[in-house]
Amino acid sequence: MNLRWYHFAAWGALIAAMLLMPRLVDLGLMGRGTLRTMIQACYLAMFAISWDVLSGRTGYISFGHPFLIGIGAYGTAILSKKFGVPVELSIPLAVLITMIGGLVVLLPALRIKGSYFALVTLAFMELMYQLVQVIRPDLTGGTRGLSGIKTLTRGAENGYMLAVSLMLAVALGCWLLMRTRFGTALWALGQNEEAVSGSGLSTIRLKAMAFLVSAFVAGLAGAFLVHYNGSLAPRAMFDINSVFTIIVAALIGGAGTILGPVLGAFFLTFLLEWLRPFLPGAERFLVYGAVALVLYMYQPKGIYAIIEGGLKRLWGRA
Structure with a gap:
């Protein structure tokens, strides 16, 4: 492992900031609504990390990540609400279903490249949206979704x-x-797949492993999110804006870095919240898209590269 000092500094700063946030709210320095915004940012960060493991490393751009998130969310919601399975068991089962189901469905798509892979994943997301509405609506809730799902915690803190x-x-x-x-190996796969294959490594196995890790994170985050919200709606789950938000969070934060998508998720979430009083409608997405485009043009490697460069300069001056 090549662990540089600024990696430890970044992780230390992130963990310290996360743990101090409730204390700042208690002192009145931040509103209690900030905690709820942070919660949404945490789940977006996990979705962006999940996308980054697969697409940020291998270069296989996925437009259907809510497909995996939806399997995890619907899996635990149906198991716990309809069949009375304890949440402590329904969440691991939902994650396992996400990994198995997603791999069976999307593994053939890993044999194609470029825009074809992106279109196939987008088609699976739309297919999932249609299926949960028409197949066994007594279980999935149909177009209305599910409500009254058991929550794991009470209170914002x-x-x-x-x-x-x-x-x-x-993360x-x-x-x-x-x-x-x-x-x-995943990074090398994204740079030159033919070279990796020529070195004797199985590219299909590498992509399958990356997909399993990505599915695990997506299913886990989706399962916990539905037990935080206590409800689940298909249109909100499989909205195209959700796809773009996940991808933009990973890209402007710094794809391929893991920590970058976390930074991007928090940046986007708070940007949208700050714009809400001025632009309560969909216009907010136009503004955040413009901000993301400018930032991406200024530094294609994202916020992570900007912070990393700043820390290096400070260390060099010291």
């Missing part, structure tokens, strides 16, 4: 601590995984 703990565990685990030989 408890929900925040759960979301932050889960997000930090996922740190994926970051460490990407610093192994497996992560290096």
